[in-house]
Amino acid sequence: MRPTVHDVAHAAGVSLATVDRVINGREGVRASTVQRVEAVIRQLGFVRNQAAANLAKGRVYRIVFIIPEGANTFMRRLESEAREAGRQMAPDGIELCVVTAPAFDGQALADILNGLDPNEIGGVALVATEAPPVRQALARLHSANVPVVTLVSDAPSFQRHRYVGIDNVAAGRTAASLLGRFLRGVSGKIALVAGSMLVRDHVERRMGFDQVIRTEYPNLEALPVVEGRDDRPSTRRIVEECLDRDPDIVGLYNIGAGNLGLIEALSERPTERRPMVVAHELSVHTRAALESGLFHAIINQDAGHEVRSAIRTLRSLTDQRTLIEGQEHIRIEVYLRDNLP
Amino acid sequence: MRPTVHDVAHAAGVSLATVDRVINGREGVRASTVQRVEAVIRQLGFVRNQAAANLAKGRVYRIVFIIPEGANTFMRRLESEAREAGRQMAPDGIELCVVTAPAFDGQALADILNGLDPNEIGGVALVATEAPPVRQALARLHSANVPVVTLVSDAPSFQRHRYVGIDNVAAGRTAASLLGRFLRGVSGKIALVAGSMLVRDHVERRMGFDQVIRTEYPNLEALPVVEGRDDRPSTRRIVEECLDRDPDIVGLYNIGAGNLGLIEALSERPTERRPMVVAHELSVHTRAALESGLFHAIINQDAGHEVRSAIRTLRSLTDQRTLIEGQEHIRIEVYLRDNLP
DNA sequence: CTGAAAGCGCTTACAG
DNA sequence: CTGAAAGCGCTTACAG
Incomplete structure (x- = not known):
């Protein structure tokens, strides 16, 4: 069996609460205690059980997707992929909220962003419009520590944690x-x-x-x-x-x-x-x-991949989960008649 | 908050154990009870919390990868991607065991397969060699209900649940x-x-x-x-x-x-x-x-994608998790100098 | 700075 | 065929 927090606590001669503090890098533990616990963690090869952690935190991770309205096939695809991913992710405590915004309308997009309560959401993914109101709305989310990724079309000078899309x-x-x-x-x-x-x-x-x-x-x-x-x-x-x-x-x-x-x-x-x-x-x-x-x-560009990559990226910014970079690279796919999926 | 098994049990007037039996389709519940519980589940929009389920089951999901030995760059890539994925998946209770087998040696591969204890493992991913001993070894795993996927190179006539690779x-x-x-x-x-x-x-x-x-x-x-x-x-x-x-x-x-x-x-x-x-x-x-x-x-073909797809596929055969088909399609990627990743 | 205890939402023997 | 209770491995107030 894999070692648990109990094993670590026992071996280090501390309580569960202290182990938890060390694992999560929280304040208020004497430096010498931290070192002792960390040594035991290494020695035992402890790896946190993420399922248990999520359960204990009782947190549902709410992500908002904002996608342009209109007849653009690709955007509609993106929207349906987001809804599909939402269904698949539900058992893992991820709740996707997909909304649409008038295309090329910076103010409308900013209004939606400004309507979001930073305490209610764990992350935002949006197809950015490069307009001043959007810049301000993203700055607000940034200062409230809400992770944001831009999808498909970037706004390099705006505050966002990452761009998910092709070069x-x-x-x-x-x-x-x-x-x-x-x-x-x-x-x-x-x-x-x-x-x-x-x-x-x-x-x-x-x-x-x-x-x-x-x-x-x-x-x-x-x-x-x-x-x-x-x-x-x-x-x-x-x-x-x-x-x-x-x-x-x-x-x-x-x-x-x-x-x-x-x-x-x-x-x-x-x-x-x-x-x-x-x-x-x-x-x-x-x-x-x-x-x-x-x-x-x-x-x-694979809309489904972009959606899932955005979700993984946002979640990694909240959990301390590390990403596999290769998995998040969005490919420039070339199709001839012969390699169609 | 999302409804839990408690809410379902309460609303249906049954115990937690019965709800659990219905959710997991286990035997030994009167048909009328099943219907009542299922009605409540639909009505409340209950979705099982997978993290809690995994935790309660206390199951670590052990997957064995078998990859050919030798200087073949692609196979070495596959191996390192598998180890990387193993590291990333550890917090989710997935334990990857990566072993190598002499290339093009059906008997050696079969020996490894025959050495696996079906009770110890949740799934096997292998680069298949199409040889009679391998056929028999896969038949044994199949009858022991161990999910198997072939990687990169298929053996269409052997018993395996799926091929993960390009056409x-x-x-x-x-x-x-x-x-x-x-x-x-x-x-x-x-x-x-x-x-x-x-x-x-x-x-x-x-x-x-x-x-x-x-x-x-x-x-x-x-x-x-x-x-x-x-x-x-x-x-x-x-x-x-x-x-x-x-x-x-x-x-x-x-x-x-x-x-x-x-x-x-x-x-x-x-x-x-x-x-x-x-x-x-x-x-x-x-x-x-x-x-x-x-x-x-x-x-x-993307070795990392193949490895992760194999893991998701194997897991979906044990958990009742459904796959997104589009996510599991392995692309025939075309690279020119200009779209290199 | 540290710990004891309760609880997250499921599943699992065990008893009836 | 059904249920009460304990437990999975974490985290979280709360007390000290």
Whole structure:
């Protein structure tokens, strides 16, 4: 059997309460006692039983997820994954509360954050909007010692404990390398479609993309970004305009959402006049586009993984549980038709 | 506060013991009582506190990992990830026991399996060797109700509860699509290097690779597999021979291990005479090869993920915990220089 | 600075 | 078929 606090207390000649104080690094124990207890812990190889600790603390760990509203497939996926994780985590005393906030609305997001009672919650995960009211709301939570992680889209200058998501510059570079390689020996232009160049992730992806195309693929020229506002009809329209205007387009990188509009625009063109396409996020639609040959690669981030990583990260900031770094790294996943999950 | 067994017992007018019997589906409760208790559980929204249950059961959940010995980088990675996970899981009452077995030695593996006492262990994860003694050993564990998962390399016809690893046919297809795309407009041959065609994963990858090259890339011809026994000097030698013999080689797919030998063989050739290379498994060496342009893509499976997935899967077979399927899917990861973790 | 005792929410013999 | 009581390994007021 594994040694328990009783064994440690007995061997060190102290009470349970003192062992508890030492284990949890609480104040009010003479230094010599601390050392004695710690020696015994090492000697016996004591490891705290987390189940018992949680039980005794009788704490339910409440985590709030705040996710943007709207038709964005990825955000809806994130939301359903959060609810699913909430169900799975319930037996472990973790209570997830998932709320949605108007997209791109800093004030609305800040209002939600300001409505949270720091004593009631153990952590917050949010898709950040980089706006001043959000900065202030996060500062308040920070000073109340509420752990916060940003999800998917970071706000590096705001107070948060960690960013859980992909490196978007690297994602853009990856898109460029794929298109560059797939267009070996071909000269022409590449169309770039984004939702809005006001959003950090889109800007960062664009940056990474340009870095690689400019320095490594002189045969290709990236056109200025056209913005489709991440919605279906406008994306469709701007892609059509773009392809009609410029017959030299041999590749297309969709930096943001709006894949449905893109698929519609591409479908109506004759096969031989379709560009090589790299887009983001796996969904039923992009998967079908990949399988039919309309898209050539998808760059994806795993929404379920992000949710679970956020939960583990937040919990580790309250429990003294250590994380396995490798488990928390969010991969830039590359999918071809052949390695679809 | 969440309802507890006490609340359920009170509301249903039964004792704690009866509630416990119903929750855990144990025998010996009148059907009408079961229904009454279940109704209350639903009504109150009772969810069992897993921490308390584990504590009361006082059970440490012992899992045995059996991993092949030898210099194979991936297997060593798997071993260290298992030990790391063991450390992280200890507070949750999971005790990992990691042992190594001579590689490709069915009898040795079977001996280890036969030495396990079914009453002492909660589950087994092993890299399977498809040999008759292993089949028998797994049958014995199966009839003793010990959950077993195969790791990395499956033995589909043996008794195991699940395979935790990638789909190797799909991995081979992915390699083919990458090389096919990267070699657009180029005609020539592709060298295939494996460890041994007696191992299931290598055979399956080869099969997937051929499927795609034959049907979609008439400009490319896959040469017969040469076997490098997954070691450095022989892989180096056969790659050198192969490239010297055939100046038409424009691509190379390393199906197995032995990447160090491959890197040596490639390094000594002039840049313009090097083929496009796709290989398996990320390591310090393959990462460097990718960064320097010697390799063009790496297909990887995440050893840490596999280990943790095996643990969750085994535990779910004992606890009645349900898995999130998406979390247990092992991805066929594609890395270019730009999306390295 | 230290300790005795109660309690967290389950499960487990044991008794009936 | 059902229940009363003890116990799992921690933590928490409270007393000293």
